[in-house]
Amino acid sequence: MNDVPLSILFGILFLLIILSGFFSSSETGMMSLNRYRLRHMAKNKHKGAMRASSLLEKPDRLIGTILTGNNLVNFAAAALATIISQRLWPDNPDLAVFVNTILFTLVVLIFAELTPKTLAAIHPEKVAFPASRILVGMQWVLTPFVWFVNTIANALLKLVRVDINATPDNLSTEELRTVVHEAGTMIPKRHQRMLISILDLEKMAVNDIMVPRSEILAINLEDDIEDIITQLRTTQHTRLPVYRDDINAVVGMLHTRNASRFLTNPDFNKSDILQECRDPYFIPESTPLHTQLFNFQKQQRRIALVVDEYGDVQGICTLEDILEEIVGEFTTDTAAIENPDFKRLNDGSTLVDGTAYIRDINKALGWDFNTDGPKTFSGLIVEYLETIPDGPACLTLEDKRIEILKVEDNLVKLSRVFDK
Incomplete structure (x- = not known):
């Protein structure tokens, strides 16, 4: 190795750092892919998506392949960097080791880890799809070694009762609701409201x-x-x-x-x-x-x-x-128009019929009355007062001042609501 020119050693080291960056970006890119978008693209015969989807079907083998290549490259680069530092400072081996540790760590961190992983996290498809070509071949070549390593790793995971066949990409209802909200311009607002309403059906009786x-x-x-x-x-x-x-x-x-x-x-x-x-x-x-x-x-x-x-x-x-x-x-109810459950007045207050549903009031007027208890506005008032009022009365509920205007047949027929 002492007969090899430093220029060649630096060239090999440069190549090893590039390969380390490739493996680092490949790992982040593959794991950052949107699984649902990936399945959609794979169904439409996108070759890169089909390769990536096939690799992700067995994530333990994929990670084993990437880490095997990454560690081999990093260890080789570290060894080569040590040789170069000793060639540069032959009379001071301690200084060579110190300088090699500092400089090599910085180079690997910036050029082989941080930069490629950040790029892959921002553009996972642009990184993962081309990389999948190489990873498919590497997985085939390294099959015996990866199988041996994964067998030991999976056995250790089973000891701590970790299911390696679990599917972590299943979405709960709340997570799906968040996905719809975060879709932005990809889904029109009206369609977002409809999708959220469908999800909300299970919350309502x-x-x-x-x-x-x-x-x-x-x-x-x-x-x-x-x-x-x-x-x-x-x-x-x-x-x-x-x-x-x-x-x-x-x-x-x-x-x-x-x-x-x-x-x-x-x-x-x-x-x-x-x-x-x-x-x-x-x-x-x-x-x-x-x-x-x-x-x-x-x-x-x-x-x-x-x-x-x-x-x-x-x-x-x-x-x-x-x-x-x-x-x-989506229909016009003439009776509902002539006799609305609530009516805005010029002074900013609102007349509310006692039989109006609290959910409808909240939805139409943007209020936030509790819907977990009584269903109607009259029921909400009676529950708060813990008695049926004999006549006109006033109360404060959910930051709203409410005047009871009419009580009939044990029911609060009409109220006037003021924003505080």
């Missing part, structure tokens, strides 16, 4: 969106026949529950389209309504929305009666209600 019992429009077979005919001709709904005397005694569900078959019949009677009714569909009030969406599809239904644990009807839930939680309002 049927009783969060149902039409409450007090607002159910239904046909009472105990009413006069003329009143029933008027109701059928003026209703804005396509499906109406049919019951006898009490809403808990529902006998069927009538599609108003079928009412045309008997409304023109001069001999029309209540039995004609029962003949056109379909069996009612009951669902528990605690059913998650994503489950109920599939249940509607499975049962081929569009409307269901919501019951509590005692079997009493608590409200109505429709397929349209669930879909609107995903895409937003």
